Amino acid sequence: MFLGIDCGTQGTKALLLDAATGTVLGEGSASHELIRGPNGRREQATEQWIEAFEKATATALAQAGVKGAAVLGIGVSGQQHGLVTLDAEGRVLRPAKLWCDTESTAENQRLLDWLGGEAGSLRRLGVAVAPGYTVSKLLWMKEQHPALFERIAHVLLPHDYLNYWLTGRCCSEYGDASGTGYFDVRSRHWDVELLRHIDPSGHLTAALPELIEAHQPVGYLRPELARRLGLNSQALVASGGGDNMMGAIGTGNIAPGAITMSLGTSGTLYGYCAEPRINSQPSVATFCSSSGGWLPLICTMNLTNANGAIRELLQLDLDRFNALVAQAPIGAEGVTMLPFLNGERVPALPQASASLHGLTSENLTRANLCRAVLEGVTFGLRYGLDLLRDCGIHSERIRLIGGGAKNPLWRQIIADVMGAPVICTTHGEAAALGAAIQAAWCHARQDDPQASLEEICERCVSLDEETAVRPDTRAVAAYEQVYRRYRELVNSLYGQR
Ligand SMILES: Nc1ncnc2c1ncn2[C@@H]1O[C@H](COP(=O)(O)OP(=O)(O)O)[C@@H](O)[C@H]1O
Numbered sequence: 001m002f003l004g005i006d007c008g009t010q011g012t013k014a015l016l017l018d019a020a021t022g023t024v025l026g027e028g029s030a031s032h033e034l035i036r037g038p039n040g041r042r043e044q045a046t047e048q049w050i051e052a053f054e055k056a057t058a059t060a061l062a063q064a065g066v067k068g069a070a071v072l073g074i075g076v077s078g079q080q081h082g083l084v085t086l087d088a089e090g091r092v093l094r095p096a097k098l099w100c101d102t103e104s105t106a107e108n109q110r111l112l113d114w115l116g117g118e119a120g121s122l123r124r125l126g127v128a129v130a131p132g133y134t135v136s137k138l139l140w141m142k143e144q145h146p147a148l149f150e151r152i153a154h155v156l157l158p159h160d161y162l163n164y165w166l167t168g169r170c171c172s173e174y175g176d177a178s179g180t181g182y183f184d185v186r187s188r189h190w191d192v193e194l195l196r197h198i199d200p201s202g203h204l205t206a207a208l209p210e211l212i213e214a215h216q217p218v219g220y221l222r223p224e225l226a227r228r229l230g231l232n233s234q235a236l237v238a239s240g241g242g243d244n245m246m247g248a249i250g251t252g253n254i255a256p257g258a259i260t261m262s263l264g265t266s267g268t269l270y271g272y273c274a275e276p277r278i279n280s281q282p283s284v285a286t287f288c289s290s291s292g293g294w295l296p297l298i299c300t301m302n303l304t305n306a307n308g309a310i311r312e313l314l315q316l317d318l319d320r321f322n323a324l325v326a327q328a329p330i331g332a333e334g335v336t337m338l339p340f341l342n343g344e345r346v347p348a349l350p351q352a353s354a355s356l357h358g359l360t361s362e363n364l365t366r367a368n369l370c371r372a373v374l375e376g377v378t379f380g381l382r383y384g385l386d387l388l389r390d391c392g393i394h395s396e397r398i399r400l401i402g403g404g405a406k407n408p409l410w411r412q413i414i415a416d417v418m419g420a421p422v423i424c425t426t427h428g429e430a431a432a433l434g435a436a437i438q439a440a441w442c443h444a445r446q447d448d449p450q451a452s453l454e455e456i457c458e459r460c461v462s463l464d465e466e467t468a469v470r471p472d473t474r475a476v477a478a479y480e481q482v483y484r485r486y487r488e489l490v491n492s493l494y495g496q497r
């Protein structure tokens with residue numbers, strides 16, 4: 001039995017996997033709150049992740065009717081890029097600054113200038129650093145909280161922090177580390193010189209965690225924690241990884257030829273590569289995968305959160321929102337929403353704001369507003385898919401995961417906007433599943449160093465044919481025009497992108 005945990009932006013999901021049969025025996029979840037502040041601040045109290053971990057795990061075990069003693073391994077997936085800082089006693093210094101925080105946009109620009117712009121950053125690191133990445137959050141903390149900055153003894157990512165809480169060891173695996181912005185994705189090393197530029201004293205570089213491979217364990221569960229959670233004290237804690245890297249494993253995207261699309265708080269698209277195919281396109285982030293390769297990825301910062309904002313404004317529950325989307329025609333009778341409520345990463349518009357266009361007294365309806373936001377966030381993903389396709393990442397069918405993938409109407413809209421068939425995996429919580437699969441792999445490798453991730457994925461990951469949707473030719477043509485309208489608006493407001 002293996003426990004997979006996914007600490008996402010809106011909540012933590014836990015899943016219990018019988019890796020011998022590939023059966024998911026139980027699932028649990030618990031939500032998180034965001035701390036919002038001026039200038040795009042988006043933070044989270046790390047205590048919440050721990051509370052949610054405990055609650056979601058207890059629910060998954062109870063649902064499975066399995067005793068915690070049967071858990072042989074734990075894998076943790078986490079939202080990427082977040083900054084967690086600890087002092088020398090292992091105490092968290094301040095709330096975690098998240099991937100969707102754009103408060104450090106100015107600091108990011110200064111770092112980019114130092115790196116020689118996006119092209120220089122791509123040459124040096126293999127990625128163009130973006131405001132969401134960890135690196136600018138460190139410079140921001142140095143300038144905004146110098147006393148706390150001085151006390152930093154460990155710099156961790158969200159899933160590294162949970163691994164530390166589980167085992168007492170600070171380390172990081174290559175996939176999540178590759179999203180920090182102080183990591184060279186080609187050579188798979190920390191960029192120590194870049195950190196010295198931020199902090200010449202060198203204490204930041206001393207705070208970097210040790211790097212481990214995706215199949216290596218972090219250690220064993222701390223005995224007192226095992227007692228408290230009712231888990232096996234011999235449970236091995238796997239390296240874990242970023243949620244997109246774990247989503248790749250949980251959708252079987254561990255060989256070239258597949259694209260996964262995640263409809264979570266963020267929208268992401270990624271496909272596995274066996275080599276670091278760095279492209280000159282700065283919006284495509286060639287992160288490392290947590291299966292030994294690379295994972296070119298695009299991420300939009302406005303997805304289910306933007307739908308949620310319109311739902312809240314119009315006081316609609318999910319069913320009513322979806323019903324209203326269905327009522328409006330393709331193109332929302334001329335209403336277009338650029339949904340950049342949080343700024344945007346792809347295209348790189350961290351300081352952009354959302355806007356509505358084409359409103360008239362005839363088309364200003366609740367249905368058109370709901371349709372316009374759903375289409376707007378989907379067009380953001382289409383833009384990203386075209387960039388990935390330009391980089392040579394292709395897939396016959398797009399594998400859909402994340403909360404939004406549960407929505408059949410949205411699945412059809414995605415197939416039509418992307419002009420490609422889509423399908424969900426049987427287990428929608430793919431990041432938690434990927435984490436459990438990685439834990440099973442890590443455990444198997446203790447006895448057999450040749451144990452294969454492919455074999456475990458084959459047993460545990462399947463596609464749910466009932467969710468398969470093909471693009472509708474007429475709808476594809478209609479969306480193409482509406483997409484053009486959307487792109488023209490982006491270009492006219494923000495310059496050619
Ligand atoms: N049927 C649905 N239609 C549209 N959105 C949905 C549906 N079910 C869940 N969601 C949305 O999915 C989001 C949560 O997705 P999830 O992948 O768990 O996010 P994260 O991992 O970022 O916390 C919520 O905003 C929720 O409203």
Ligand SMILES: O=C(CO)[C@@H](O)[C@H](O)COP(=O)(O)O
Nearest residue numbers: 008009079080099264265266
């Ligand atoms: O920043 C990225 C990817 O680079 C995001 O995808 C985060 O990893 C958050 O993921 P979700 O909470 O939306 O799953």
